[in-house]
Amino acid sequence: MPVVTDISLSGDSFPLGHLLELDDSFTVEFERLVPTGNAVLPFFWVPAGSVDAAVEALDDRSLVASVEVLTEVENRALLQVEWTDAVNGVVDALLETDGAIVSGKAVRGSWKFRLRFPDHYQLRQFTALCTESDVAFDVEGVYNPHPPGDESRLTSVQWDTLMAAHEKGYFEVPRRATLSDLAAEFDVSEQAISQRLRRAMNVVVAGLAFGESDAPGA
Known part of the structure; x- marks a missing residue:
């Protein structure tokens, strides 16, 4: 897409x-x-x-x-x-x-x-x-896949976190990286990393499924 x-x-x-x-x-x-x-x-x-x-x-x-x-x-x-x-x-x-x-x-x-x-x-x-x-x-x-409004926009922080998770193997089975690894790289808590990933994935999945997102971009 x-x-x-x-x-x-x-x-x-x-x-x-x-x-x-x-x-x-x-x-x-x-x-x-x-x-x-x-x-x-x-x-x-x-x-x-x-x-x-x-x-x-x-x-x-x-x-x-x-x-x-x-x-x-x-x-x-x-x-x-x-x-x-x-x-x-x-x-x-x-x-x-x-x-x-x-x-x-x-x-x-x-x-x-x-x-x-x-x-x-x-x-x-x-x-x-x-x-x-x-x-x-x-x-x-x-x-993803087009910019109709701020609600379907991945922020730069979300994008960087999502790409780091992908590159380090967080989404692989078995995982090559943990939330703790990602949190250490960005110098934030595991909870903050988890929230970023969930919000980013919500935007991406909604875009793939419906062509737009109802997820907040924050």
């Missing part, structure tokens, strides 16, 4: 990060797209008043094969970029896991993305690939 996650990462963790250095108020907003080859993230909006500086900055990057201004609408300009084969990091991770950018923007030096993956396995693979590439990001929410 598809899974959606919200992540945030620093400006320099993404191929377009240098654009954020042009001006403190510079913003970038991506067009929704499923990445395919070097066509990944080809369309994005920048402020019309900064379009010349943005094009010049992109032309000067080895990761960019070409850049073109497609149109200007009101105070925004739509750019199209073709990447070289050298692009890596988050982009490579998206390509490897069939990830799709539902929405994305950059404001005040950081990136925020809503990503969709075919299933939880591909999301875990995306996380692993980013870790291998030394790309750090924060998980701000995980939705």
Whole structure:
């Protein structure tokens, strides 16, 4: 079942990060797209008043094969970029896991993305690939299978706890990890870990069974 996650990462963790250095108020907003080859993230909006500086900055990057201004609408300009084969990091991770950018923007030096993956396995693979590439990001929410509202949202703490439990073998038979092991890793009580896992599993199971959740996201 598809899974959606919200992540945030620093400006320099993404191929377009240098654009954020042009001006403190510079913003970038991506067009929704499923990445395919070097066509990944080809369309994005920048402020019309900064379009010349943005094009010049992109032309000067080895990761960019070409850049073109497609149109200007009101105070925004739509750019199209073709990447070289050298692009890596988050982009490579998206390509490897069939990830799709539902929405994305950059404001005040950081990136925020809503990503969709075919299933939880591909999301875990995306996380692993980013870790291998030394790309750090924060998980701000995980939705299963879509984000209709806060009631179906896994918090970042719930997601981290659920993933740690899975990776350490808490759900295996026989178990390779106990509540005590997980509690020690997160430096909380066993009761706190148990509550996190129950709430997270409630959201996940309700999403799988009904396509939404009545469970609280706290």
